[in-house]
Amino acid sequence: MAIDMNLKVLIVDDYKTMLRILANLLRQLKFTNIEEAMDGSEALRRLRAENFGLVISDWNMEPMTGIELLREVRADEKLKHLPFIMITAESKSENVIAAKEAGVSNYIVKPFNAETLKRKMVSVLGEF
Numbered sequence: 001m002a003i004d005m006n007l008k009v010l011i012v013d014d015y016k017t018m019l020r021i022l023a024n025l026l027r028q029l030k031f032t033n034i035e036e037a038m039d040g041s042e043a044l045r046r047l048r049a050e051n052f053g054l055v056i057s058d059w060n061m062e063p064m065t066g067i068e069l070l071r072e073v074r075a076d077e078k079l080k081h082l083p084f085i086m087i088t089a090e091s092k093s094e095n096v097i098a099a100k101e102a103g104v105s106n107y108i109v110k111p112f113n114a115e116t117l118k119r120k121m122v123s124v125l126g127e128f
Helices: 016-028 038-048 066-075 093-101 116-124
Strands: 008-013 034-037 053-060 084-090 106-109
Touching: 008 016, 008 038, 008 093, 016 034, 016 116, 038 053, 038 066, 053 066, 053 116, 066 084, 066 093, 084 116, 093 106, 106 116
Parallel strands: 008 034, 008 053, 053 084, 084 106
Antiparallel strands: none
16 A cells, blocks of 8 residues: 555654755655654644644753653554654664663664665555
């Protein structure tokens, strides 16, 4: 079954530039329903208030990091099944392991392009 291209995607990053890049990549992939949050705590508020189909979050943010956000999402009965892709500049294996243990759906190391993003999204959501 094909993915609904109107799927609501929440992108989370404390750098406006990265949010813009991510939004542009998602638009290149034909996703149009894109929302933004500047940190994990804002993202969590939005996730609890609205319905999203996917979260793409940076790891390194203040005051709530991406891994803390992921743990909150996985601990929340209403949100725990939400697909969650983590983005980080760190490719250290302990980070990958920590993210996997926290229940991440997939993981992207910066820098990346639309093709990499699509491949990770397909692995989480299915073909689109």
